[in-house]
Amino acid sequence: MKNPSPEKNSSFLNQILIEWITPLIWKGYKSPLEYKDLWDLNEEDKSESLVPVFERQWSIQVEKAKAKKAKRKEKRGYIAANTTAADDDDQSHLASVIPALFGAFGGTFTFGLLLKFIPDIMSFVSPQILK
16 A cells, blocks of 8 residues: 555544544645545455455345246246246346345444434434423
8 A cells, every 4th residue: 555544543532533534634625635645445445345245245135036036937837947048137137235235234334323323313302301
């Protein structure tokens, strides 16, 4: 890495408060940022590490969709062995991206959901408590 991100070496408190990005914000405030001012992505944030995780989950969803379509065809009286390549293309459209995303990145989504849900509940409950 030629310009590593300071996020990796920052303390826990700095990571929670996102304090590690402050120097970049000030630099952008004083003058327009250029590409050379930006840091490299951390390895775990690069597409080379994220895409294989998603593709594994996506292939599971496509296989589930194929199995579901084959089961429907059998119920209608078709023979699943007579499916064509064109049918295989149609089956990928039945797969949902939401379960694949949640399977690959569910922990991150759940943590973000909690971070959003807690303040929302607090903003609703606060006036009720003050009554």
